[in-house]
Amino acid sequence: MANQPIFILPEGTERYSKRDALRMNITAAKILENIVRTTLGPKGMDKMLVNSMGDVTVTNDGATILREMDIAQPAARMLVEIAKKQEDIVGDGTTSVVVIAGELLSKAQKLLEDGIATSVVIRGFRNACAKAIEILNDIAIDGNDRDTLKSVAITAMSGKGSDYAKEQLADLVVDAALRIEDEGKVDIDSINIQRISGDAVEDSFLAEGIIMDKAPLSKAMPTEVNDAKIALLKYPIELKEINTDSKIDITSPDQFEAFLANEEEMVKDLVNTIIESGANVVFCQKGIDDMAEHYLNKAGIMAYKRVKKSDMERIQKATGAKLLTDINDLNEDVLGSAGKIYVKKIFDHKLTFIEECDNPKATSIVLRGSTRYVTEQINRALDDALGVVAATIEDGKVLVGGGACEIELIKQLRDYGDSVSGREQLAILAYAEALEVIPRTLIENAGLDSINLIADLKAAHEDSKAMGINVFTGKVVDMKEAGVLEPLKVKVQALQSSGEAAEMILRIDDMIAARDALNSTGPDESGNDNSGMPPMPGAGGMGGMPPMM
Missing domain, CATH: 3.50.7.10 (GroEL)
Structure with missing residues (x-):
């Protein structure tokens, strides 16, 4: 009996321990990040999603992509839930949440491989996130006047199939939000978007009532x-x-x-x-x-x-x-x-x-479009625009877009990291580096040279905090003058949500699940299961423990 293995888990249970579990979860998060990353920004690409019934959805809206995808891997599902919560709270920024969380986990993996303890990485990320939110509040601009609200709406709709009519649609969104605004609050559920196929998007209008x-x-x-x-x-x-x-x-x-x-x-x-x-x-x-x-x-x-x-x-x-x-x-x-x-x-x-x-x-917007696919895509853009306009009315603060606030965060977080002693400093600096993923992705999706433009952005921030990248011209310009504005509330929530998601995944050092939970159809010809992940080495029967001596 000395070498008899003792089983404490049901037969067929899969168990991934320590670095295997962490590597699996981080890899899943990075895969999800890579799926949605190409949709970020005005030059982002679209995804075609086909469900089991054959219904087709064409969109670059992060919330819709994540909602329509049948995610099997548990850690990836956690990111999806975080993104959904971002959508529910502020109405936009779902793609940014997943992209930042994926990048934070990539940086964390390198730190862990260098021998830094998980608790140190988590503490450094947490402190860096708190400092980043403090910086965002310092550099935020006051304003919820009509011009600011329109700029915020246009920024939210850019690249979401409505570019040729975004001026008119932004007017509809702002008028609708201001009509139902009540003591600084906007209930966007009180705005009904009625989609009607036929005619052009420019024929959309705001109803006098509902x-x-x-x-x-x-x-x-x-x-x-x-x-x-x-x-x-x-x-x-x-x-x-x-x-x-x-x-x-x-x-x-x-x-x-x-x-x-x-x-x-x-x-x-x-x-x-x-x-x-x-x-x-x-x-x-x-x-x-x-x-x-x-x-x-x-x-x-x-x-x-x-x-x-x-x-x-x-x-x-x-x-x-x-x-x-x-x-x-x-x-x-x-x-x-x-x-x-x-x-x-x-x-x-x-x-x-x-x-x-x-x-x-309460009020209604009648949205026109040539086909059902067009009206569905623009409807999602209007939903995002309504969310950010409502957030701006309620909070009254905005940030410049085009990667400007991320570059400023990187600059100030590095200064903050240099003032912290010990290994926690490395985690704070890694957090700052992770935020570079937003401007870099905006530049890459526009087909521009990310290395030179990132360098130009950092140099320009020595003189002005409002300098960002105009993805249409490939130039570094003043984003405030260009009218590229985003609500402070969206950025703050994105940092909080991505930080929480990364921390939650990093704290997992053991993953125990029934086989059906991770691999309902068994491995495919390549040896991968339906979660998209390769089988982990050293599982040793998954349900078994080594012989007890």
Whole structure:
């Protein structure tokens, strides 16, 4: 029994220990970085993603790429989650998060190979990140005026399929955000982007109110209502289904006729409640049956059923109507108002316009494009632009783009690193070097000479902190004068998220997983599993421990 191995993990379990686990995770992060890196900046390339159903997505939006990819490797999935959180919090900067995190891990790997302890690297990165955020706050520019907001929107949309119409689209984004701004806050969920294929992008417009991609229940109903009194119901205007355990005994035609008459009377009571409240437009999140539709039509009421929850919330914000879960609470006091509601056909879409609302806190943008792929791509650009404009309105601070703030960070972090003693200094300097990946990638994606331009950028920063690279001309210019601006909030969140992701991966020194978790289909002909990673050496049966003596 002396040499008998003792198994403490289930058969088939895979285990990667110490440097094997770290190398595997860092390699996965670098692979993910290389996938999205080529999409960064105004000259970034697009990715074509085809899902299992055959649906095609063409985009260079980092959030969409990461969301659509079926990532199998656990560490890479952690980066995807960090990027999604970046999108949720500030609306942009997802590609930068992955690229910076991947570069931080590359630098960390070199430090670890040189014998520096993981805890020292993590502490150095953490201190460098805190110092970088402090520097960003120092060099940030105050401003959330209209011109600044437009510059921020244009910068966010550059290179995302909207370049030929980004001036007009930026105006739409800024106007929409300012319209719903409330005490320095912008809820971008209150802005609906309605995509309609056909015509050019330049034909896009900001609606006077909100738009719903829905027509009234019946063609006989009014298609235009002035001085609208709006009822919002989360209550079905139909008879409740009889319980399956219930039993009704009907023994004669008279009883059946009385039963039907009773049902009709119940529906009429529901409709009469609506009529008596004074409502002439009804939006119902639930169903409306045919009999109710008949009586609503007879009363001249414009009615909609199965309205999406998001549309109901926007109507509520725009018109002041209260969403009711019980129709018995419906009265004049809970009705919303709008000057005009009408149905209009654009291309092959019937849309309902709700306009002339008092102090609306919701609005809609109608986005046009030649094809579905065009409108989808520009819609993603508008989402990013809305996110950064909202962040700028709320925070009131921006940074110059074009790699300018990263070069300034590198310069000041190196000075900071020189003031720190011990091996932690090496980690801080490595962090500074990692940030160079952003301007270098912008330059490489534009097909320019990264070595000379990076040197020119660093030299120019001796005189001005606002100098960055114009990827269209290949020149080092003042980014503030060029109007290339980014929200401070986006940059700060990107540094925090990438630092947290890198730290989380660096702290993993053992990886234990069921075989199916990492290799659901087994190795391919090249010996790689479906995570894209080569098998780790020295696993020795994965579930087994060395003989216990």
